[in-house]
Amino acid sequence: MHTYTFKKSERLCSTIHINKLFQKGNRVVTQFPFRVLWLEVNEPLWVYPAQVLITVSKRNFKSGVVRNRIKRQIREFYRLNKHLLYQVLQNRNQQIILAINYIGKSKMNHEELKPAVDKLFQKCIQQLQTPDKL
RNA sequence: CGGUAAAAACAGCUUGUCGCUUCCCGCUUGCGGGAUGAGGAAAGUCCGGGCAACACAGGGUGCCGUACUACCUAACGGGUAGGAAAUCCAAUAUAAUGUUGGGUUUACAGCUAGUGCCACAGAAAACAAACCGCCCCAAGCAAUUGGGGUAAGGGUGAAAAGGCGGUGUAAGAGACCACCGUUCUGUUAGCAAUAACAGAAGCAUGGUAAACCUUACGGGUUGCAAGGCCAAAUAGGUUACGAGGUGUAACUUCGGUUGCACAAAACACUACCCGUGUUUUCGUAAUGGGUAGGCUGCUAGAUUCCGUUUGCGAAAACGGAGCCAGAUAAAUGACAGGUAUACCCUGCAAGGGGUGAAACAGAACCCGGCUUAUCGUUUUUACACUUUA
RNA sequence: GGUCUCGUAGUUCAAUGGAUAGAAUAGAUGUUUCCUAAACAUUUGAUACAGGUUCGAUUCCUGUCGAGACUA
Numbered sequence: 372m373h374t375y376t377f378k379k380s381e382r383l384c385s386t387i388h389i390n391k392l393f394q395k396g397n398r399v400v401t402q403f404p405f406r407v408l409w410l411e412v413n414e415p416l417w418v419y420p421a422q423v424l425i426t427v428s429k430r431n432f433k434s435g436v437v438r439n440r441i442k443r444q445i446r447e448f449y450r451l452n453k454h455l456l457y458q459v460l461q462n463r464n465q466q467i468i469l470a471i472n473y474i475g476k477s478k479m480n481h482e483e484l485k486p487a488v489d490k491l492f493q494k495c496i497q498q499l500q501t502p503d504k505l
Numbered sequence: 506c507g508g509u510a511a512a513a514a515c516a517g518c519u520u521g522u523c524g525c526u527u528c529c530c531g532c533u534u535g536c537g538g539g540a541u542g543a544g545g546a547a548a549g550u551c552c553g554g555g556c557a558a559c560a561c562a563g564g565g566u567g568c569c570g571u572a573c574u575a576c577c578u579a580a581c582g583g584g585u586a587g588g589a590a591a592u593c594c595a596a597u598a599u600a601a602u603g604u605u606g607g608g609u610u611u612a613c614a615g616c617u618a619g620u621g622c623c624a625c626a627g628a629a630a631a632c633a634a635a636c637c638g639c640c641c642c643a644a645g646c647a648a649u650u651g652g653g654g655u656a657a658g659g660g661u662g663a664a665a666a667g668g669c670g671g672u673g674u675a676a677g678a679g680a681c682c683a684c685c686g687u688u689c690u691g692u693u694a695g696c697a698a699u700a701a702c703a704g705a706a707g708c709a710u711g712g713u714a715a716a717c718c719u720u721a722c723g724g725g726u727u728g729c730a731a732g733g734c735c736a737a738a739u740a741g742g743u744u745a746c747g748a749g750g751u752g753u754a755a756c757u758u759c760g761g762u763u764g765c766a767c768a769a770a771a772c773a774c775u776a777c778c779c780g781u782g783u784u785u786u787c788g789u790a791a792u793g794g795g796u797a798g799g800c801u802g803c804u805a806g807a808u809u810c811c812g813u814u815u816g817c818g819a820a821a822a823c824g825g826a827g828c829c830a831g832a833u834a835a836a837u838g839a840c841a842g843g844u845a846u847a848c849c850c851u852g853c854a855a856g857g858g859g860u861g862a863a864a865c866a867g868a869a870c871c872c873g874g875c876u877u878a879u880c881g882u883u884u885u886u887a888c889a890c891u892u893u894a
Numbered sequence: 895g896g897u898c899u900c901g902u903a904g905u906u907c908a909a910u911g912g913a914u915a916g917a918a919u920a921g922a923u924g925u926u927u928c929c930u931a932a933a934c935a936u937u938u939g940a941u942a943c944a945g946g947u948u949c950g951a952u953u954c955c956u957g958u959c960g961a962g963a964c965u966a
Contacts, residue, residue: 375523384834418535424834436866440838443525447839450524481840549958550896612947612955623949624912663949715947715955716911728896730966796966869895877958 377450380417383424383468388412392424392468400498402491404475404484405445409467409495420460423449424470431476441473444481448488459496467499 383389392410400407425445427438449471460467 377524379525382834389834426834434866439867443838447524451839551957622911713948730895876956 375450377446378419381419381422381453383422383470388422388468389424392470398498400491400494401474402487402494404473404479405487405491406472406474407469407491407495408472409469412466412468417466420457420466421453422468423453424468425449425473426470427473431474437478441478444484445471445473448484452488452492455492455496456499459499463499465499 383392391412392408395410398409400409425442427441429438432438432441
């Protein structure tokens with residue numbers, strides 16, 4: 372049975388890690404309307420093997436209410452699907468930090484987003500299993 | 506019945522599954538159980554206050570803000586009531602201005618304290634002046650020319666020196682008169698703004714203070730990223746105590762000692778001047794800044810709801826009941842179903858079927874206002890119109 | 895979160911409250927050239943939005959909207 376919790380230790384809050392992610396992170400997975408940037412880190416003491424950051428651009432959505440709603444939707448999808456990612460990471464003994472960026476230009480329903488999310492996680496897991504060529 | 510305007514209230518409810526924030530309880534210490542969780546504007550940050558730190562001898566000048574009156578309030582540039590003005594509608598009267606009733610709006614102190622500005626046009630844009638005119642006198646056959654009076658009419662302009670009618674006159678003119686307007690004085694009413702009445706002044710008192718300014722009143726500065734605490738390492742820092750700078754003269758054991766005179770700079774009150782206070786350099790002792798992180802400030806309050814009383818009202822007093830967010834890369838959600846309203850289709854109607862929250866929008870120290878955004882629903886008041894009796 | 899500043903042609907800047915809102919550059923058209931560039935001539939194009947004060951507003955006042963700066 373998978374756990375569907377989403378605690379604070381699963382969220383990316385450290386300023387140092389965020390700066391590192393956006394300066395050095397070069398592993399990108401794109402599946403419309405999402406774009407995922409991730410970076411491998413060496414933090415073996417973490418309880419969970421990943422920390423996540425969700426962003427929605429202010430340029431595309433001026434209203435703060437709409438931005439918050441999209442972020443909550445994404446967080447819900449991540450919460451329900453993260454066990455797929457955790458299995459792979461725990462098998463390989465890796466820790467990563469990742470940023471999920473919403474690059475769509477308009478609001479979307481739950482049903483419209485669902486196939487995109489499924490594909491996104493498949494792509495992510497594929498890229499995780501292929502070794503870093505750089 | 507519908508329409509317009511203003512004001513007020515609401516702006517979903519509910520079931521299940523999985524999550525998030527804070528608090529409480531339990532233990533197997535990261536899980537289980539329970540409670541709790543966003544608005545009328547949380548927004549803009551436009552005003553005002555609480556709270557906090559620093560500063561709190563004083564005087565003058567300056568700066569900023571406000572501006573009919575009374576009241577409400579912790580306070581306000583907010584609100585309530587009243588007055589005045591402007592404008593619209595209706596009725597009514599007139600030569601014209603008006604009067605009465607109702608609606609809406611008003612940054613409504615003072616250009617009669619002083620200074621400035623009023624383009625173009627126009628004779629003249631403010632201690633007056635005269636282009637076309639009007640009238641008188643003189644010259645001339647006449648056209649016209651010269652001198653004087655005048656400001657009614659024309660013309661210019663956004664604005665032309667009270668309005669209209671009469672008397673008067675060579676023509677005219679508040680030169681004089683009636684009515685209206687304006688200003689001043691007095692009486693009465695009113696807490697007051699002001700109003701009514703009476704009298705006086707012929708009125709050179711054009712407009713502009715959202716031009717400088719004057720008058721009256723108010724304003725210490727900075728904002729919770731304020732401020733306080735914790736903690737490993739190390740120096741410029743901070744605090745306390747002690748000595749003290751420059752010039753000159755005398756004495757001298759040439760190390761200094763004594764007398765006299767004088768500061769300068771920086772900082773604070775403070776934007777400037779006066780004034781006041783502190784510091785400057787050295788030694789000793791104590792303490793330990795900032796950065797990154799955590800804790801605190803942090804939510805019980807000019808509090809919410811109900812009732813009674815007082816007041817035209819804003820509001821106040823009293824009594825009862827209640828506790829109601831506290832995040833920090835920032836919780837308050839997602840999915841599935843039901844449903845009042847609303848919307849769409851159909852129907853003469855009753856009804857039937859479908860969609861099924863969809864407006865503006867998300868607390869960040871806390872309150873009182875203002876402003877702006879807003880799908881709709883309900884209530885009240887006012888106005889005009891239509892229909893029926 | 896808090897404190898401030900600024901909005902004028904496509905762009906960079908002007909304009910004391912006075913009317914056709916100016917200059918450079920960019921764009922368009924023409925002349926010149928075998929063609930282009932340069933040069934010359936002509937022309938298009940703007941006061942962020944909404945109210946108010948004033949005879950008259952880019953300018954003064956108020957409110958919105960947008961952009962930017964500072965602050966740990």
